[in-house]
Amino acid sequence: MNHPVRLQDPAPAPAAPAPRPRPRRRIRVAVLALSLLLAAFNLRIGVASVGPVLSDLRADLGLSEVVVSLLTTIPVIAFGVFAFLTPALSRRLGLHRLLAATMVALAAGIALRLQPGLAGLFAGTVVVGAAIAIANVLMPAAIKRDFSGHVGLMMGLYSTMLSVGAAVASGTTVPLLSRVGAWRPTLALWAIPALLAFLVLVPQLRQAPARDPRTHAATDAPPEAGEPSLRSLLHDPVALAVTALMGLQSMSYYAALTWVPTLFRDAGADAHTAGWMLSYSALIGMAGSLVTPALARRIRPVWLPVAVAAVLTAGAFAGLATAPTSAAYLWMTMLGLGQGASLSLSLTYIVQRSPDARHTGHVSMMAQGLGYLLAGLGPIGLGALYTATSGWTVPLLALIGLLALQLWAGVLASRERHVLANGG
Template identity: 80%
Template sequence: MTDLLQEPTLRKRPGRATRGRLGIAVLAVGLLAAAFNLRIGVASVGPVLSDIRADLGLSEVVVSLLTTIPVVAFGAFAFVTPALSRRLGLHRLLGATMIALAAGIALRLTPGLVGLFIGTVVIGASIAIANVIMPTAIKRDFSHQVGLMMGLYATALSVGAALAAGATVPLLSVVGGGWRPTLAIWAIPALIAFLLLVPQLRHTLVRDPRTHDVADVPSEAGEPSVRALTRDPVAIAVTALMGLQSMSFYAALTWVPTLFQDAGMGAHTAGWMLSYSAFLGIAASLVTPTIAKRTRPTWLPVAVAVLLTGAAFVGLAAAPASAAYVWMTMLGLGQGASLSLSLTYIVWRSPDAQHTGHVSMMAQGLGYLLAGLGPIGLGALHTATHGWTVPLMALIGLLVLQMWAGALASRERHVLDGHDRASERSARRRDA
């Protein structure tokens, strides 16, 4: 777990220079294409949950596992990423996750529950690994354009989620009304992303002859201790923000279409409302890092995002169908800004790519384990109370904690700053 997230050192060909502008552009397109796929496998399920439940005779709690399992897997499988990246390198491992993701989505075609749930686990594991890789790759490959690339990264996530949420129900009629082939269609974008990453996979790996790990230039900063990170207030705040905003996001992603259908809205319209909010999230995700970088006090963007999301939950509890566009506008803007901030703070609060890898692993590993409680918890509360008011009020309560975590994460400091200074003082005392 304390291994470095490293990219393979490339064996340079004679006369070949490092990446030029075209190479950087190709790399950026490949990374963003991969990011586009990192919510599709989950977002496509929500609009057809009612069809799945009716077809397989599942309870609300059991069917919510289809969106809960991937989120829990996001956390659990995040911790295997460092070891895998040392063996394959960042870009090569990212390409492998796209193949695995396509296979997991395609498994939903198999009859019965087994293939459906195994595919769901594979989808979650693939996305988990890619989740950890992406901030590290951006910090490493685009160190002078972090704000822009993190905004584009969060935007690509939102675009994928919006497209999957809005197009899944219309695709039902295209494929003959079956939810299995409809979900399986979403394997195609993952295969396209793999093809766009192929230029990054052609380089020969150089390995350490002793460990057989992928070799790389050692970091002067040294390898951060995972134990130290779990005690660092900055890393804890970034992790808490990631987990709390993800809990809210995936709970809404799973159950908002059902909430609207319970209020009398048709399935097509309910799916469109979720997609509409995601398109607003795209705009918020794109501009939030740039705005946050220039805004003082630094906690203000976090507060705006939390207030927008809270107002949306209040509206959905009080009058979901009568002002649906208002509530979903606020929800999309609030959740899009929160997602972008939580991902960007992983990079901003890390001094280098090496620290980014470990903070990303901790924030997304522990954060998504926490987030997995959102969909199943909301479903359980709905079953227990036979309504949506109590579940939505619970989400509003969690926004208070999100505000606290976001305010701490927004402070302009790096993880382990105090730890590094203490280490330097100890070293000076030993030298004296």
């Protein structure tokens, strides 16, 4: 009697192993984010630390207001001039190696100000400006490349760290001066954070970046093939709007950064109070920088954050022109929120209006190169108006007028479209 063969059920396939957490990758990403943010912390210190000691510097060297304002104007102009070198340098060295090199150059430029006489002071200022210029252009491209899924968060943190650096430098330079006793070694102390940022970047430098066998360009930099030309960007309305916004908000920012402490001292405040008010404004600016990119994604109409930032800044300038000390904290709160929001929006639009890292690098170069060349007129122009009118009313009214142009550029830049969307 034949018995039916009993087929055994096939053995169940072994369950796929659960994906293991990748702690090493998370650590690498965290260190990379930390290194970028520490670098960002240094990108305003070299300029923000000068404003609180301008009066001491001017008295020591016997310089006019216009000449002294060059110490904060030269870096901003350098931000524009040296920005155009960044794409070629990044292809040669790689993104992260070039960023590390800018931190070393920044520390060297700050330390160079220790040299006696005007030559070392102004030469160091040029080196500081050149280092910051290149890092300024690198940062949005690095964020677009390394954190493409978290652009809003990283751009908010990046612009916040810019404000943190400015706040720390503005608020502690005068107390440091009282302990150190001279303005040159006090300014030179700000080389230390740049060296710290370099040390944190060292893990990114252990291996040389891979090279494209055809172009020999570093593969961690945006590729040259297919990159947009500056000429095409100069004819693109989106790129022009982003550039105008960057330039106009930077003009307002650096003019205030340079002269607000002097304004308060002219109104009767002591050096500590004048420096603290600028630092307080930068601290408030951190809030504006941090939350604005996230809010801008949700708020409609899209131009509303730009308008609110411009109105807050205009109100602050109007208050400083009419009653600087009677409501100083109100004016500086408005100034911090307005300028912090404007800065983060202008940087965020560089990334959001670019379809990829390649375009981001070139839009960043154009917006910050041409934008900072325009912004360099702010500190020296404000100083010239102050000298010509012997007061702050006319200079501040001029800044309010420029805010109308900033609002117009910001409305155009806020539109949700990409540069060269028509293939230009």
